[in-house]
Amino acid sequence: MPSASRTILLAIGFLLSWAYLGLALNLPNWAGGLFGPNHLRPSLEVAFLFGLMALAAAAGWRVGTAARLALSLSVLFLIILRLADFACNTLIGRPVNLSLDLMLLPAILEVLNGSATLAQTAAACVAVPVALVALLLLNLLAFRTAARFLDRRPNRRLFGAALAGLGALTLIGVRPFAPVDEGAASLLAGQASVMARASTLRATHAERFGNDPFASLSDEDVLAHLGRRDVHLMFFESYGETVLANPRYRSVVEPTLQDFDRALAAEGFGVRSGLIESPIRGGQSWLAHGTFLSGERLGDQGLYDLMLTSGRQSLARYFSRAGYRTLAVMPALTRPWPEGEYWGFDRIWRSEDMEYAGPAFGWAAIPDQYTLDFIHRRELRQRDQPLFIEYALISSHGPWEPLPPLLDDWDSLGDGSVYRGLKNPSAAPPSGPAWNDITRKYADSVDYTLKTLRDYITHHIHDDSLIIILGDHQPAPLITGEGASRSVPIHIISRDPELLAPFEEWGFTSGMVPVTEQPTTPPLPMESFRDRFLAAFSAHPAG
CATH class of the missing domain: 3.40.720.10 (Alkaline Phosphatase, subunit A)
Structure with a gap:
């Protein structure tokens, strides 16, 4: 049986994993929201993921390396999307539009390259891959720590009781969790909605663009x-x-x-x-x-x-x-x-x-x-x-x-x-x-x-x-x-x-x-x- 100190360490690691993943997935889209109340509250989305892991463990299914890698890569993608949304709002005053902004990468890189020295460009070429690898490793560590904690039945019960307590607080008007409409799931849903409406909007605008009220003017009258x-x-x-x-x-x-x-x-x-x-x-x-x-x-x-x-x-x-x-x-x-x-x-x-x-x-x-x-x-x-x-x-x-x-x-x-x-x-x-x-x-x-x-x-x-x-x-x-x-x-x-x-x-x-x-x-x-x-x-x- 694990010692009491080991159990405490596992619990601390679990809470740190929850906090890290919540901070990453709930990254606000403007600087004023960084480490504000909504950013620091526990993430319901991370709690949902941990809940699925707890159910899997209770059913005797082990959350193995492949599953943890898939979760870690998914979270890495969401972190990148969050950072892109933050950058878009900070630099151009609008949310990210994944379906369109990917086309802008060459122009963005051209501006960055023209604004930076050779040493800064070289440093960025090293720093960006290193940062991505570091984030992936942190994600893997967080999910591994959470899986080890949730493998034990007493810990699962403790986690369930904590969720029940936080849920009860919502009934009396307290907001224990970060707002779901500001979370990663909401950001993904918004991107999907934009993509789904793109074809309809395209048809509407195409019809309007083709209606030019001055096209019938004669050349002699234009700007005479x-x-x-x-x-x-x-x-x-x-x-x-x-x-x-x-x-x-x-x-x-x-x-x-x-x-x-x-x-x-x-x-x-x-x-x-x-x-x-x-x-x-x-x-x-x-x-x-x-x-x-x-x-x-x-x-x-x-x-x-x-x-x-x-x-x-x-x-x-x-x-x-x-x-x-x-x-x-x-x-x-x-x-x-x-x-x-x-x-x-x-x-x-x-x-x-x-x-x-x-x-x-x-x-x-x-x-x-x-x-x-x-x-x-x-x-x-x-x-x-x-x-x-x-x-x-x-x-x-x-x-x-x-x-x-x-x-x-x-x-x-x-x-x-x-x-x-x-x-x-x-x-x-x-x-x-x-x-x-x-x-x-x-x-x-x-x-x-x-x-x-x-x-x-x-x-x-x-x-x-x-x-x-x-x-x-x-x-x-x-x-x-x-x-x-x-x-x-x-x-x-x-x-x-x-x-x-x-x-x-x-x-x-x-x-x-x-x-x-x-x-x-x-x-x-x-x-x-x-x-x-x-x-x-x-x-x-x-x-």
């Missing part, structure tokens, strides 16, 4: 009221409402916006600003670009892929029909982009086309200042038709370091080699305890791109072009905090008041600082911009 003026569409990476709503970021950005306002007025520009609601948060910028161009809300990769087969005309294709040369400037694009064929751009400027010979500034290797200068030299100075240019400005992409310096002499940019050896003098040290390293870097990166745009527009745009600057999405929740909106600022700039007039009717206000406190109109959904724009600037809009 623009008067063949150039249109610059500038997507500003991670430029979210948080820079205006959060006092820390606003203290950095608002003076620059006000200076931007004064500089525009001095050069004869008018500006209208507002808020527009992005379909995403934290990442997957192409979904925002696609939503803006297509006029339909593309909130996930499945809808984006469906749009590519819909035959719907993008905003770029309408510009082509109006006689414009259409360009996509994508300095972070390092691989083929077959989707560009659908969106209808005459030329796609990828990173390898940009002739950049300067140093890489982290993942956002090519500075926004260089991108704007290069395209101005290569496209705006030598053309024989009006231009519609979509820019992806990336210097404010995480991890927001190193930040390139802003050069006063644009003529010195050349092929970018001027950046070698230069340091950024603009990044100020934190001014108080509210700052941490990453939030300050984010604020400085947004400030850099705003100053770059100010200098470019006021020094290089000498006509009545229409310029649209908007954020693609809010930054990650680790920057905005929990519960942030999906709204992003949008600025419409031109010297021609007639081009600005429609945006006043949409509720946009004068100046570079949008109204964020008690606005008179709610943020404009990003997907509504295409149809509103076509209606405002086409000669005979349909619908």
